[in-house]
Amino acid sequence: MGRPTAVSRVRGVIGAIVLIAILAVVLYPLIWLLGGSFKSPTEVVSNMSLLPTEPTLGNYPDGWSYIQGVPFGTFFVNSMVISLLSVVANGVSCLVTAYAFARLRFFGRKVFFALMIGTLLLPGHVLIIPQYVMFNEFGWVDTPLPLVIPKLLATEAFFVFLMVQFMRGIPRELDDAAKIDGCDPYRTFRHVILPLSRPALITTAIFSFIWTWNDFFTQLVYLPSVEKYTVPIALRLFIDSSGQTSLGPMMAMSVLALMPVFLFFLAFQRFLVEGINTSGLKG
Amino acid sequence: MSNVISEPASPAATPTRGSPPSPKRRAGQSPGRRQEGRAGLLFLSPWLLGLIGITAFPMLFSLFLSFTNYDVLSSWEFLEFVGFDNYRKIFTTDPIFWKSVRVTLTFGLIAVPLKLAASLGVALLLNKARRGVGLYRSMFYLPSLLGGSVALALVWLAMFNGDGAFNDFLALFGIEGKSWINEPDWALATLIVLSVWQFGAPMVIFLAGLKQVPTELYEAASVDGASKLRQFFHVTLPMLSPVIFFNLVLETIHGFQGFTAAFVISNGTGGPVYATKLYTLLIYDKGFTDFQMGYASALAWIFLAVIGLITVVFFSTGRFWVHYSDGEK
Numbered sequence: 001m002g003r004p005t006a007v008s009r010v011r012g013v014i015g016a017i018v019l020i021a022i023l024a025v026v027l028y029p030l031i032w033l034l035g036g037s038f039k040s041p042t043e044v045v046s047n048m049s050l051l052p053t054e055p056t057l058g059n060y061p062d063g064w065s066y067i068q069g070v071p072f073g074t075f076f077v078n079s080m081v082i083s084l085l086s087v088v089a090n091g092v093s094c095l096v097t098a099y100a101f102a103r104l105r106f107f108g109r110k111v112f113f114a115l116m117i118g119t120l121l122l123p124g125h126v127l128i129i130p131q132y133v134m135f136n137e138f139g140w141v142d143t144p145l146p147l148v149i150p151k152l153l154a155t156e157a158f159f160v161f162l163m164v165q166f167m168r169g170i171p172r173e174l175d176d177a178a179k180i181d182g183c184d185p186y187r188t189f190r191h192v193i194l195p196l197s198r199p200a201l202i203t204t205a206i207f208s209f210i211w212t213w214n215d216f217f218t219q220l221v222y223l224p225s226v227e228k229y230t231v232p233i234a235l236r237l238f239i240d241s242s243g244q245t246s247l248g249p250m251m252a253m254s255v256l257a258l259m260p261v262f263l264f265f266l267a268f269q270r271f272l273v274e275g276i277n278t279s280g281l282k283g
Numbered sequence: 284m285s286n287v288i289s290e291p292a293s294p295a296a297t298p299t300r301g302s303p304p305s306p307k308r309r310a311g312q313s314p315g316r317r318q319e320g321r322a323g324l325l326f327l328s329p330w331l332l333g334l335i336g337i338t339a340f341p342m343l344f345s346l347f348l349s350f351t352n353y354d355v356l357s358s359w360e361f362l363e364f365v366g367f368d369n370y371r372k373i374f375t376t377d378p379i380f381w382k383s384v385r386v387t388l389t390f391g392l393i394a395v396p397l398k399l400a401a402s403l404g405v406a407l408l409l410n411k412a413r414r415g416v417g418l419y420r421s422m423f424y425l426p427s428l429l430g431g432s433v434a435l436a437l438v439w440l441a442m443f444n445g446d447g448a449f450n451d452f453l454a455l456f457g458i459e460g461k462s463w464i465n466e467p468d469w470a471l472a473t474l475i476v477l478s479v480w481q482f483g484a485p486m487v488i489f490l491a492g493l494k495q496v497p498t499e500l501y502e503a504a505s506v507d508g509a510s511k512l513r514q515f516f517h518v519t520l521p522m523l524s525p526v527i528f529f530n531l532v533l534e535t536i537h538g539f540q541g542f543t544a545a546f547v548i549s550n551g552t553g554g555p556v557y558a559t560k561l562y563t564l565l566i567y568d569k570g571f572t573d574f575q576m577g578y579a580s581a582l583a584w585i586f587l588a589v590i591g592l593i594t595v596v597f598f599s600t601g602r603f604w605v606h607y608s609d610g611e612k
Contacts, residue, residue, distance in 0.1 A: 009403065012412070019408055023422055026480065030425070032448055033438045048451035097330040105316070106323030116330070117336055121594060123540050125563045126583040129570045130341035130348060133355060153333025160330065166567040179315075185322035194493045214432040216543040217563075221571060227362055232543075247441060254434035264430055272428065276484050277491045 030258075037252040044248045060256075063249030067237055070226055072253060075234040078144075078223075079213060082230060085148045085211040087205045093154035094204060095197060098163030099189050103175060120157045124217065132221060146222045147212070159204045162275070166200035167193065203275040206268050210261050231257045286577065349581035354574045361488055369581035379557055379565060380582075386553075387562040389469060391538045395479040399530055404480040406489035407519075424483035436476070436547035440464065443473045467558040474559055477544050485530040492526030493519070524605045532597050539590060542567070562586055 031050050037059050039052040064072045100106070101113055102114045135146040154160055170193065216232045223229055235257055238250035265272065324331075349370070371379050405423060409416055429435050442448045443463040450460025463469045466535045496519060504514045520527075542563040545553065553560030553568070566586065570579030 015408055015412055016414075017404075019412060019419055021407060022408075023419065026423060026426060029435075029438050029442060029480075030429075032442070033434075036441070045446055046449045093329045093333075096326045099332075100323045100326035104319050104323035104326065106320040106327070108322065112327065112334075115334060119334070121536060121590070122338070123536070123563075123586065123590060125540065125566050126345065126587045127338065127341050129566075129576050129580050129583060130345040131337065132570070133344070133348070133576065134341060134541070136355065150333060150337045152329065153337055154330035155333045155337050165362075175466075184321055185326075189326070210428065214430055216431065216433050216546070217567075220546075222568075235433045235437060236547060238437065249299070250437060251441070254437050258429055258432065258436040261429055261432070262425075265421075265425060269417075273420060273424060273487055276424075276487050 002052040015109055033251055033258075034255055037248065037255045039248060041248055044251070048113065052103035059252035063238075063253040063256075066168055066228070066246065066249050066253070069236060070229075070234075072231075072234065072256070074227060075165040075229050075231045076256075078228060079230040079232075082144045082147050082219075083209050083212040085144065086151050087208045089148055089151035090154075090156050090159050090208040091201055093152050094156065094163055095194070095201060096189075098200075099159045099193055101160070102164045102167035104185055104186075116157050116160055119155070120161060128218070128221060135222070141222055142225055142228055147215075147218055151208075156208070159208070162204060163197065163200045166197065170196050199271070202268075203271050206264055206271055207275060210264060213260055308563075340446050345580040345583060348577050349584050351577040352575075353580075355576050356574055365577070369578045372578070373581060373585065379560060382557045383553075383562050383565045386471060386558065386560050387539065388560060390475060390478075390541070391535060394475045395531070395534045397475065397479045398482050398534055399485060399527070401479055401491050402486035402530070403523075403527075405482065406486045406493060409486075409490060410493045420487060424487055427481045427483035430481060431541070431543040432545060435549050436544040439473060439477050439544065440548050467556045467557050470549070470555055470558040474541070474544055474548065475548040478538065478541065485534060486524060488530055489523070492523050496522045512562075521606045525607055528597075528601050528605045532594065535593065535597070536590065539563075541588075553590045 003098040004207055028050075035050045035052055036044055038057070040054060040056050040058070043054065066072070101116070125264075131146070131150075132141070133257065135141055138145075140146050140149075174192050174196075175188055178192050183191065214232065219230045219233055223233060227236075235250070236252060238246050238253070350364060350366060352365050371378070408539070409419055409423075412419070413540045426435075444450075445460070445462030445465070446462075449463065453460045461469070463473050501514055504518050509517065516545045540563060541561055545561045545564055548558050549555075549564075549573075551564075553564040562582075563586075566582050567577050569575045569582060
């Protein structure tokens, strides 16, 4: 690339300025939300600045008890239970499925793999009605079951795909060595593939959690009663009321709702970025 | 990136340490091979169950429902077979269907190219920058990660309201704002802005792709006297075309499935005057507000057909502009 000349240095500075300007625009809504959650009811509508002039914590308790009879903590517990169950369900089911696709040879493997890729492109909105009718007949509506059981059956094809991609990178010599040592496919899975798949499992776990935490559509459909609501569904109640007084509490609860995802982001940036790199996972 | 969606490597691709599998041995399967076959199906069984029970059966079921008047509320005895009535109504008398199709296509045709352009632009900038790339990359990615959450939709609602922060910002320049989300001409634009704002995920994929472009190509091009602009069009874009294709397919499908923001911002109505009635909202509305499950199933099947068609069009036209460096098409 040669020595840095004056021109290239100026170019670098301009590039950095442009990037910082874009970054400011990109992060503005999030910082504005955070600042707004500490603004008083009058300030939240009149003051557009990022930071409140007279910070108040009042929005947080107000938002927490905003919904009659159900403290916001209930929604957090509901969301947490469903998200954690989804993490386990996706992790287990997608791992064994990926092992079969990536390492084992069996009847119909190619056809099944093509079908799995096909389901990647299948929009959930097409299946929601018959699935609802089905789960309704089972008596599962208003329980976490319709949200978790499908994940236990490896229906989140993205994760299967991600793990297949990952397992293809594990040297096949390891399997062969295990075979020579007398391992059957089950022991090979347990002692070779499982320990080596940890990075893919972690990526799957993080994205499972975040997606389920952020999910709105299926939770909206399957959880009709207020005490079963998850955080996203409960947040929506804030816009049913008219009047600006609820804006502060709404922002406060939105901040809390984004918190788990944000903490994951801080802790696992590298995994998240690499996760989409290898598979094109969305946010 | 060129092989993102391809067959898993066959276990037989690498020669095993025994004798190579001869056709004769395949005919009379070895015990090991048979055991592997059994294990394969066993490991696959959760997925197979899911494929049949959660995907295939519901799909067929929904196809069946689309020819009925099923409403979930009354018992099965009242189910009536109505033939193509639902489909006929959708195409001829439904006042919102065509409107919704138009809204969805407009959203896709504007939001997806803008998002791809933004993500490619920022990726190019980041690819040049040496210092702090990791930090920038993560920061730009954050909005994508928060993605379709209700909290973000609420932020948008508050920002693009009549008395929201965006209008306060415009007031600084003496521009009089409006209640963007309540204006039929502008409501969809706010959704598009929200979608483009989440350009981080395709950007990260573009960045990975840019890293793969061999620097020799740029050196050769600059020796030949090609300007930066020419280098972009004749080196960067062709080399990046598989990644562009990948992002295009992904973002289009993602865009068609948008629901949360439109639903939350319009409070479930798809308003004002159906300006944000994305097709997914229409399906939800018919199915879960009006309980016309048969009708909604028909809508869903039209949706599936269109998405399938678009995917086929993408993949068949892709051959003409997607270049794989290893010559594979």
